[in-house]
Amino acid sequence: MKIGVVGLGLIGGSIFKCAQQKYDVAGVSRSVKGVEGVSEDYAALKDCHIVFVCTPMNKTLEVLDKLEGILDENTIVTDVCSLKEFVSKKNYKFKFIPSHPMAGTEHSGWEHSFPELFEGATWAVTLKDDTHLEDFAVLKSVINDLGAKTILTTPREHDRAVAMISHAPMLVAQALCKNIENNELAQKLASSGFRDTTRLALSNVEMANDMIVMNGENIKDVINGINGSIDELLEGDYKEEAQKIKEFREELYCV
Numbered sequence: 001m002k003i004g005v006v007g008l009g010l011i012g013g014s015i016f017k018c019a020q021q022k023y024d025v026a027g028v029s030r031s032v033k034g035v036e037g038v039s040e041d042y043a044a045l046k047d048c049h050i051v052f053v054c055t056p057m058n059k060t061l062e063v064l065d066k067l068e069g070i071l072d073e074n075t076i077v078t079d080v081c082s083l084k085e086f087v088s089k090k091n092y093k094f095k096f097i098p099s100h101p102m103a104g105t106e107h108s109g110w111e112h113s114f115p116e117l118f119e120g121a122t123w124a125v126t127l128k129d130d131t132h133l134e135d136f137a138v139l140k141s142v143i144n145d146l147g148a149k150t151i152l153t154t155p156r157e158h159d160r161a162v163a164m165i166s167h168a169p170m171l172v173a174q175a176l177c178k179n180i181e182n183n184e185l186a187q188k189l190a191s192s193g194f195r196d197t198t199r200l201a202l203s204n205v206e207m208a209n210d211m212i213v214m215n216g217e218n219i220k221d222v223i224n225g226i227n228g229s230i231d232e233l234l235e236g237d238y239k240e241e242a243q244k245i246k247e248f249r250e251e252l253y254c255v
């Protein structure tokens with residue numbers, strides 16, 4: 001089986017480096033030079049069985065349209081975009097199965113990519129109405145080989161859930177940082193708790209912008225939900241609620 005990867009940044013580079021350990025891999029990149037199996041030419045993807053599109057969200061529809069003129073109807077194509085509704089609307093000649101690996105770091109680019117990135121991660125997959133289960137099975141086995149396990153969901157549910165666990169938390173982390181911009185003492189006293197809580201403020205800015213622009217409605221709903229939760233915490237039996245949350249968090253991460 002031959003795997004193709006378009007866009008060799010953090011995610012695409014990590015897929016490329018990991019898949020190479022087991023498969024024949026072709027990478028298409030505008031910036032990575034002098035690496036075996038990597039070229040600028042989309043034609044290198046012609047004989048691939050599965051192609052992973054790993055470009056920024058705001059470029060992905062353009063890239064999928066480009067692939068329409070190159071790949072045939074037997075090729076399985078997936079994207080890795082952090083949002084799934086916008087990519088799921090159009091039908092393509094190839095077998096398109098949108099997906100999203102739940103792994104990443106605050107860094108971007110080929111130089112920060114590494115083959116173990118997906119080890120133990122979950123990988124959301126949203127089947128389309130015409131997806132054949134045997135094609136999903138092929139994609140799933142490659143994802144499993146990358147070290148991740150698939151979770152099936154719908155584009156709508158996916159985009160709402162990632163607003164809760166990723167996009168709104170990033171916005172809150174940014175807001176927490178902005179909130180101490182003018183308080184020198186708070187900055188001097190800020191220690192590991194503040195650093196851990198605000199880690200998501202280090203997110204790749206282009207990707208963060210795509211999330212805010214493209215998932216704004218879901219993010220607003222989550223922020224309203226968070227405000228409601230704060231009210232409930234402060235108006236109810238705070239100690240009891242805080243204890244329940246502590247146990248929930250421990251169970252979520254098994255610690």
Ligand code: NAP
Pocket residue numbers: 006007008009010011012028029030031032054055056057059060063080081082083100101102103104105107108109110204207
């Ligand atoms: P990244 O490190 O910036 O990589 C994106 C790559 O896309 C670039 O290295 C570049 O690769 C290519 N690219 C950039 N501009 C392009 C353009 N105008 N046209 C075509 N290709 C272009 O970003 P990333 O973190 O890997 O994110 C890529 C995708 O993964 C995004 O859709 C993002 O939503 C998704 N994702 C990210 C994370 C995360 O935590 N970072 C997690 C899950 C999913 P070449 O120079 O090789 O062409």
